[in-house]
Amino acid sequence: MIERLAIIGVGLIGGSLARALREAGAVGQVVGCGRGLANLQRARELGVVDLITQDPAESVTGADMVFVSVPLGAMRGVFEAIRDRLEPAAVVTDGGSVKGSVVADALGVFGGVPPCLVPGHPIAGTEHSGVEASLADLYRGRRVILTPLPETDADALARVTAMWETCGAEVTCMSVAHHDEVLAATSHLPHMLAFGLVDALARMRENDEIFRYAAGGFRDFTRIASSNPVMWRDICLANREALSAMLARFGIEMTDLAESIRRADGERLLAIFERAKAARDRYVDASRID
Amino acid sequence: MIERLAIIGVGLIGGSLARALREAGAVGQVVGCGRGLANLQRARELGVVDLITQDPAESVTGADMVFVSVPLGAMRGVFEAIRDRLEPAAVVTDGGSVKGSVVADALGVFGGVPPCLVPGHPIAGTEHSGVEASLADLYRGRRVILTPLPETDADALARVTAMWETCGAEVTCMSVAHHDEVLAATSHLPHMLAFGLVDALARMRENDEIFRYAAGGFRDFTRIASSNPVMWRDICLANREALSAMLARFGIEMTDLAESIRRADGERLLAIFERAKAARDRYVDASRID
Ligand SMILES: NC(=O)c1ccc[n+]([C@@H]2O[C@H](COP(=O)([O-])OP(=O)(O)OC[C@H]3O[C@@H](n4cnc5c(N)ncnc54)[C@H](OP(=O)(O)O)[C@@H]3O)[C@@H](O)[C@H]2O)c1
Ligand SMILES: NC(=O)c1ccc[n+]([C@@H]2O[C@H](COP(=O)([O-])OP(=O)(O)OC[C@H]3O[C@@H](n4cnc5c(N)ncnc54)[C@H](OP(=O)(O)O)[C@@H]3O)[C@@H](O)[C@H]2O)c1
Known part of the structure; x- marks a missing residue:
């Protein structure tokens, strides 16, 4: 009490x-x-x-x-x-x-x-x-x-x-360090992607039209971009090192993905998507703590 | 009929x-x-x-x-x-x-x-x-x-x-070309980010532990990474050009963001997050067609 x-x-x-x-x-x-x-x-x-x-x-x-x-x-x-x-x-x-x-x-x-x-x-x-x-x-x-x-x-x-x-x-x-690394991966990086995506689209010429044709998946995907900007500025500054490392890791992944698309490498794309889907489906099952 | x-x-x-x-x-x-x-x-x-x-x-x-x-x-x-x-x-x-x-x-x-x-x-x-x-x-x-x-x-x-x-x-x-550009921005790019993020995390050493500490925002953010891999391979191959252009645009945005974090440029980070939040909130209000 x-x-x-x-x-x-x-x-x-x-x-x-x-x-x-x-x-x-x-x-x-x-x-x-x-x-x-x-x-x-x-x-x-x-x-x-x-x-x-x-x-x-x-x-x-x-x-x-x-x-x-x-x-x-x-x-x-x-x-x-x-x-x-x-x-x-x-x-x-x-x-x-x-x-x-x-x-x-x-x-x-x-x-x-x-x-x-x-x-x-x-x-x-x-x-x-x-x-x-x-x-x-x-x-x-x-x-x-x-x-x-x-x-x-x-x-x-x-x-x-x-x-x-x-x-x-x-x-x-x-530990403090482990917390900051894990959260950089599962929370801070996803927020950067959502903010970055919405900002990139908002800066395109016909941005109003673009948003008009976004579907439900987009709404869910970008929900976290509606978060408090001050809080997120502070998180970025406070977890600079771990977040920078995760951004770099993600950058390598996306370069690989973009290269596979440019090369029309369907096999490699399928492997990436299958691995991701399996991990996400496993996570959703495992993350219930009830 | x-x-x-x-x-x-x-x-x-x-x-x-x-x-x-x-x-x-x-x-x-x-x-x-x-x-x-x-x-x-x-x-x-x-x-x-x-x-x-x-x-x-x-x-x-x-x-x-x-x-x-x-x-x-x-x-x-x-x-x-x-x-x-x-x-x-x-x-x-x-x-x-x-x-x-x-x-x-x-x-x-x-x-x-x-x-x-x-x-x-x-x-x-x-x-x-x-x-x-x-x-x-x-x-x-x-x-x-x-x-x-x-x-x-x-x-x-x-x-x-x-x-x-x-x-x-x-x-x-x-037009066909306009459709493919708009969808590259609002659907195909977000799917690449979700697949790429989940795959990047799944490839990390302690990936099970990492997913364990993911919150609700992560679940929503990565929902689209549970989509059909074959369908998405085909979409990537079919919309290669427009999607590659969007990936490049997003890459520039993320380089800017990562640089701002590395430089601890709070002002610039706040500006990006505020612009994104405003656009996302506007989109959510505007996207109801009822
Ligand atoms: N939102 C999330 O999803 C989440 C999840 C886990 C942890 N957190 C953490 O929890 C903390 C709070 O986040 P939140 O989402 O609750 O934010 P919030 O809803 O904006 O609440 C923060 C509160 O702090 C007050 N505040 C701001 N600066 C202050 C200061 N200098 N002195 C005293 N009060 C001050 C604000 O009121 P005034 O402006 O009137 O002072 C506001 O009511 C943050 O550290 C965040 O990183 C957030
Ligand atoms: N899912 C979405 O969110 C979404 C949204 C808008 C548009 N689309 C588009 O809609 C189309 C279908 O997607 P979906 O989500 O409905 O996929 P789905 O649920 O997997 O359905 C596709 C169906 O096509 C059949 N099929 C696959 N290859 C075939 C072939 N060679 N000949 C005849 N049938 C074949 C499959 O059954 P069998 O394997 O038994 O043949 C399956 O029942 C795709 O072009 C996709 O790009 C999807």
């Missing part, structure tokens, strides 16, 4: 955590913190949070659990603001999509990784933003990756694990 | 047309033709077709409307088989995803574009194949592109237009 939860950044990710914990009756009071007053007021109206404040330092007063769910570029500033105001027994965790940068920010601000910090990342989301988009069951049946460090307090890790399990999620632990 | 409809290739596209016309009471008899007997028998069991045959020439006997919905690589063989057996009043149309190759196949077989041929392409589909996957409402609210040629008989065009409208589709006409 969490007595007082501080959510810094009451958007899709933070709002959904608050909703899930409330629905489970696993939290006493929720304090919401953000920059804009309108979003915070809406969060209170919706019953997602009880109290609101625009001051991160104030939000952590009396909180036994602090969840930081702002864009990655804002993490360091939040750490600075709360550093001297955390309760001695408080656990701090976050929902940032890259873990290396969050750990580096913590190092910079706290001068070492604080034992109370449990870096985390729920593998769930939608292309929508803000508290309006938050859902009580966003994390149900989904995975949450935690990347504890040698310094991390075992009790803090256990409390964060229990919190996510209460939301219906399955928790896995892995 | 169609008296007797021949569907050559009773899969997702052909089966869905038959179902839609039956449901509308707009067709007398439907003859299904394919290579495999099991699929044809299933089509008859499901009530999608009345009669079945493995001989294309036989299937067109007595048919006033012939719909060819086989993979593009099989189109020429079908044209050869039916050439001398078409009824004088028959209209022939197809559902192939590329129109230049279908017209070239017709030219090669008939020695000129036959006036009864109306090349077409329904902009609808799923990643599934075969008659089991066919749906009566696949074309409802979707677009169908027809690419009539100067030789095309006006009455044939009107009959094919009316057929698709009966299925709830909106019919547009454009």
Whole structure:
């Protein structure tokens, strides 16, 4: 049971955590913190949070659990603001999509990784933003990756694990570097392709006409290009190295594919498509964790 | 009203047309033709077709409307088989995803574009194949592109237009070359990216683990990589030129994006993502044709 939860950044990710914990009756009071007053007021109206404040330092007063769910570029500033105001027994965790940068920010601000910090990342989301988009069951049946460090307090890790399990999620632990590589492959690279494709088409002369003849597959394929641009700029900057490596790997694959098309090498094309279809069908079967 | 409809290739596209016309009471008899007997028998069991045959020439006997919905690589063989057996009043149309190759196949077989041929392409589909996957409402609210040629008989065009409208589709006409360029952008390129991405990940060492941490966005993004490999090999070969041009255009976009990430150019990344999000949101609003 969490007595007082501080959510810094009451958007899709933070709002959904608050909703899930409330629905489970696993939290006493929720304090919401953000920059804009309108979003915070809406969060209170919706019953997602009880109290609101625009001051991160104030939000952590009396909180036994602090969840930081702002864009990655804002993490360091939040750490600075709360550093001297955390309760001695408080656990701090976050929902940032890259873990290396969050750990580096913590190092910079706290001068070492604080034992109370449990870096985390729920593998769930939608292309929508803000508290309006938050859902009580966003994390149900989904995975949450935690990347504890040698310094991390075992009790803090256990409390964060229990919190996510209460939301219906399955928790896995892995190293910071491994997390950032895996996510570069399965999330960050696909987002780059979707943004890049839509932008390339939008820059074509007859782009309105082009989009008019896009079918349902296109809508699904490009859904993630409707995601929050600021959040994605921050992810790119925070995971530059792993993402660059994945982009290079993908570039080699596409050069091969383009060459096969130019050479009219049907056999090679068929082999690529069959391998991809088999992997995707296998993934869809395997990715159900119910 | 169609008296007797021949569907050559009773899969997702052909089966869905038959179902839609039956449901509308707009067709007398439907003859299904394919290579495999099991699929044809299933089509008859499901009530999608009345009669079945493995001989294309036989299937067109007595048919006033012939719909060819086989993979593009099989189109020429079908044209050869039916050439001398078409009824004088028959209209022939197809559902192939590329129109230049279908017209070239017709030219090669008939020695000129036959006036009864109306090349077409329904902009609808799923990643599934075969008659089991066919749906009566696949074309409802979707677009169908027809690419009539100067030789095309006006009455044939009107009959094919009316057929698709009966299925709830909106019919547009454009040139063969324009169709193939637009579809290279909105359909063929996205499929290459999805196949290429999944194949690149599948070839990584820890690919099982990687797929395990893919979220819902990945599932949507890669859905089209579960499409029929033979059909897509044929599309690549049939639309080589336009697709190669689009792949090159996309390559330039991705080089720019990768460079911006390597340079940590947040401003440029934000501009790309904002432009893409705006275009995608605009497209989603505009693409409803209800
Ligand atoms: N969306 C996804 O699919 C997803 C999935 C997993 C993880 N994540 C991660 O979760 C985090 C939040 O993403 P989200 O999708 O929830 O974004 P969101 O819906 O835009 O919410 C972010 C919230 O943070 C607040 N905020 C922004 N800058 C702030 C600052 N400097 N100080 C305090 N609050 C600030 C925003 O409100 P104000 O603008 O009013 O301050 C907003 O309510 C990000 O780190 C992201 O990488 C996202
Ligand atoms: N799937 C889509 O999203 C989509 C969308 C728009 C247009 N299209 C186009 O529609 C056409 C059909 O695609 P589909 O998705 O319906 O594929 P499908 O479900 O695999 O159906 C194709 C059918 O054609 C039959 N066939 C294959 N080769 C043949 C041959 N040589 N002679 C006679 N029949 C043959 C197959 O049965 P047997 O193997 O038993 O012969 C199968 O039932 C393709 O040209 C494709 O480009 C597809």
